[in-house]
Structures are given as structure tokens and as C-alpha cells.
Amino acid sequence: MPVESDFLVLGSGIAGLICALRCARAGRVVLVTKDRLPESSSRYAQGGIASVWSPEDSFESHIADTLAAGDGLCHRDTVEVVVREGPERVRDLIALGTNFDLLAEVFRDGNLVGSGELDGVPGVGPGFNNAKERVIALALASPGTDPICSGDRYNRNFIDYGPDNIERFLRVKDDGKPAVIFAAHLANWELPAVIAASDGLDSVVLYRRPNLGAIADAVIALRRGIMGDLVASSMGAPVTLARALEQGRHVAMLVDQHYGRGVEVTFFGRKCMANPLIAMLAREIECPIHGTRVIRLPGNRFAGEISPEVAPVRDAEGRIDVAGTMQAITAVVESWVREHPEQWLWLHRRWR
Numbered sequence: 001m002p003v004e005s006d007f008l009v010l011g012s013g014i015a016g017l018i019c020a021l022r023c024a025r026a027g028r029v030v031l032v033t034k035d036r037l038p039e040s041s042s043r044y045a046q047g048g049i050a051s052v053w054s055p056e057d058s059f060e061s062h063i064a065d066t067l068a069a070g071d072g073l074c075h076r077d078t079v080e081v082v083v084r085e086g087p088e089r090v091r092d093l094i095a096l097g098t099n100f101d102l103l104a105e106v107f108r109d110g111n112l113v114g115s116g117e118l119d120g121v122p123g124v125g126p127g128f129n130n131a132k133e134r135v136i137a138l139a140l141a142s143p144g145t146d147p148i149c150s151g152d153r154y155n156r157n158f159i160d161y162g163p164d165n166i167e168r169f170l171r172v173k174d175d176g177k178p179a180v181i182f183a184a185h186l187a188n189w190e191l192p193a194v195i196a197a198s199d200g201l202d203s204v205v206l207y208r209r210p211n212l213g214a215i216a217d218a219v220i221a222l223r224r225g226i227m228g229d230l231v232a233s234s235m236g237a238p239v240t241l242a243r244a245l246e247q248g249r250h251v252a253m254l255v256d257q258h259y260g261r262g263v264e265v266t267f268f269g270r271k272c273m274a275n276p277l278i279a280m281l282a283r284e285i286e287c288p289i290h291g292t293r294v295i296r297l298p299g300n301r302f303a304g305e306i307s308p309e310v311a312p313v314r315d316a317e318g319r320i321d322v323a324g325t326m327q328a329i330t331a332v333v334e335s336w337v338r339e340h341p342e343q344w345l346w347l348h349r350r351w352r
């Protein structure tokens with residue numbers, strides 16, 4: 001059957017599709033490809049597009065790199081055009097709605113670039129006003145390419161655990177015992193879980209599933225594999241967590257939320273309700289309790305901490321007292337907030 005059109009475009013890669021979009025402004029387009037429409041190198045190219053964005057970068061260096069990589073096969077005049085027009089073409093793609101991941105701009109040669117350098121990065125939306133937040137969000141999104149998850153705890157560029165914390169971490173990891181680990185909404189409460197997983201601590205992390213299903217699925221997909229096993233809070237979660245502890249694993253959770261059916265604790269001199277789950281697990285399994293946090297430092301850096309064992313409060317029979325132990329844990333959280341009040345980011349009605 002004959003097909004009529006004004007334009008015939010061959011290939012459904014990025015070049016063909018851009019061409020088809022442009023031609024469609026002027027007439028009818030038929031796009032012919034040798035396979036299914038998505039089948040193209042463009043679909044598999046996920047490493048980003050190298051282009052000159054920073055004032056510290058230069059067309060000359062990109063041209064030199066490309067010629068060197070081409071090892072004599074490149075025509076210099078073609079390389080010049082491709083490199084010099086690169087930023088404009090990337091802007092075209094952004095204008096068309098291409099959703100670039102920003103990681104390549106955030107880390108250069110494996111190092112974190114300064115926040116100033118992020119300013120000119122295209123596609124950095126208003127939702128990411130704080131360069132540090134952007135850096136960490138992106139770092140978490142791509143564990144293979146950032147220094148957080150390098151696996152070398154002594155050479156992380158921007159998280160320093162210090163010898164005491166490393167020693168404690170290794171003890172918790174290697175002592176063959178389970179442990180419960182609490183955190184609070186301070187600075188960045190996801191990094192400790194990422195570090196722990198990257199350094200081989202066998203952990204199970206309790207999380208609250210976001211209300212929007214699609215977002216929840218995306219968040220979980222993003223974090224799976226970089227944060228230990230994630231267990232959504234549910235009626236069955238306590239049993240799952242207890243089983244994990246029985247197997248000698250480590251269970252981590254945030255403890256500074258209001259929990260209406262919880263136990264009463266004093267936090268900053270006022271009564272509030274705390275979720276007793278972590279103390280109940282410690283009581284059930286008789287395992288050590290540690291806290292963990294990171295502290296934001298100037299220059300996009302963090303100090304990481306795993307606390308010494310928090311001594312649980314015990315009842316007359318010597319068993320862990322849940323309410324008393326939750327108070328002991330809450331006191332640690334309060335001391336963290338007092339130390340860096342500006343880093344407590346849990347904006348909800350804690351006292352009600």
C-alpha cells in the first residue's frame with residue numbers, strides 16, 4: 001500500500017526523532033526504522049551527554065578529549081561543530097522535555113563539585129534550591145558513581161565517620177549479634193542507611209510508604225539495594241523485624257514521630273507520644289540499642305556517627321522496660337537536636 005508524506009525520516013534514534021519533530025511543523029512525516037521504534041543506540045545511551053556548562057570548563061578541552069578518544073579517526077572540523085553546538089542542542093532537548101539526570105554535573109572526576117558550579121546546570125528545578133540537598137539526592141540515586149558508596153570508608157570525600165565511629169560500626173557489624181538502631185529527622189536521615197549498606201552491615205530498615213502509590217514504587221525502586229532491606233510499616237512489620245533480629249540482623253528505624261497509640265515520653269520538657277516499637281523489639285530479642293545520625297558541616301560535608309550502646313531501662317524482673325527505654329532513646333534525640341537545632345528537619349506537630 002503506497003504511503004504518502006511530505007517528509008521521510010529514516011531512523012528512530014535521537015537524530016531521527018528530532019528531525020521528525022521539526023519536519024512535523026511543516027508537513028506530514030513518515031518515520032521508517034529497521035526495528036521496533038524504541039530500538040536505537042539512543043535508548044541505551046544512559047551515561048549523559050558531555051557538554052560545556054561550567055565557566056571552568058572549555059570547548060577546547062572537550063575538543064582535545066574527543067580527538068584523543070577518536071585516536072585519529074575524527075575530523076577536527078566535525079568535532080568542533082559538535083562540541084561548540086553541544087550546549088545549544090542540549091538546551092533544545094531540555095526544551096522538548098528531556099528529563100536529564102544531573103549526576104554528571106554534580107560529581108566530576110569522582111569529586112563533589114561546589115554549589116556554585118551547580119547554578120548553571122540546566123534542569124535544576126526550583127524544588128531543589130539547596131545545592132547540598134540536590135547533591136545528596138542525586139548521590140543517593142546513583143550509588144555506583146558517587147563517593148558515598150565507594151565502599152572505602154576511609155576515603156569518602158564528604159562523609160567523615162572518624163576512628164571511634166568506625167570502630168563502633170565494625171563492632172556492631174561483626175559481633176555476630178543483632179542490634180536495633182534508631183535515627184531521627186536530622187540533617188539527612190537516609191545517609192546512615194546508605195553508608196551501612198555500602199559497608200556491609202546487614203540491615204533491615206523500617207520505612208513509611210508514601211501515600212501516592214506511584215511515588216512509593218519509584219522511591220522504593222530508587223533505594224532498593226542501597227539501603228538494606230526495606231520493610232514498609234504495617235501490621236505485620238513488627239513480626240518481620242523481630243524475625244530479622246532473630247537471624248542476627250540489624251533493624252533500623254526513625255523514632256521522632258508522633259505516635260498516638262505510643263508511650264508517653266518527655267521531649268524538651270513536654271510530654272509527647274513515641275512509637276515504642278524499637279524498645280519492644282529490644283525487649284523481645286534482648287539486643288543492643290544504638291543511635292545513628294549525620295551532621296551537616298560547611299562545604300557540603302557531613303560527620304557521621306553511630307552512638308555508643310544506649311543503656312535500656314529495666315523493670316524489676318530485669319527485662320527491658322519499654323516506656324523507660326523509649327525515654328532514654330528520646331533523650332539522645334533531644335541531645336542531638338540541642339547540639340544542632342538548625343538541622344532538625346522534622347516539621348510536624350510533635351507535641352499534641
Ligand SMILES: Cc1cc2nc3c(=O)[nH]c(=O)nc-3n(C[C@H](O)[C@H](O)[C@H](O)COP(=O)(O)OP(=O)(O)OC[C@H]3O[C@@H](n4cnc5c(N)ncnc54)[C@H](O)[C@@H]3O)c2cc1C
Nearest residue numbers: 011012013014015016033034040041042044045046047048
Ligand atoms: C550502549 C550505548 C551507550 C551509549 N552511551 C552514551 C552516552 O552515555 N552518552 C552519549 O553521548 N552517547 C552514548 N552513546 C552513543 C549514542 O547512543 C549515539 O551517539 C546516539 O544515540 C546516536 O543517535 P542517532 O539518532 O544518530 O542513532 P541511533 O539512536 O542509533 O538511531 C539509529 C536509528 O536508525 C535505525 N536504522 C538503522 N539502520 C536502518 C536502516 N537500514 N533502515 C531503517 N532504519 C535504520 C535504527 O533502528 C535506529 O532507530 C551510547 C551508545 C550505546 C550503544
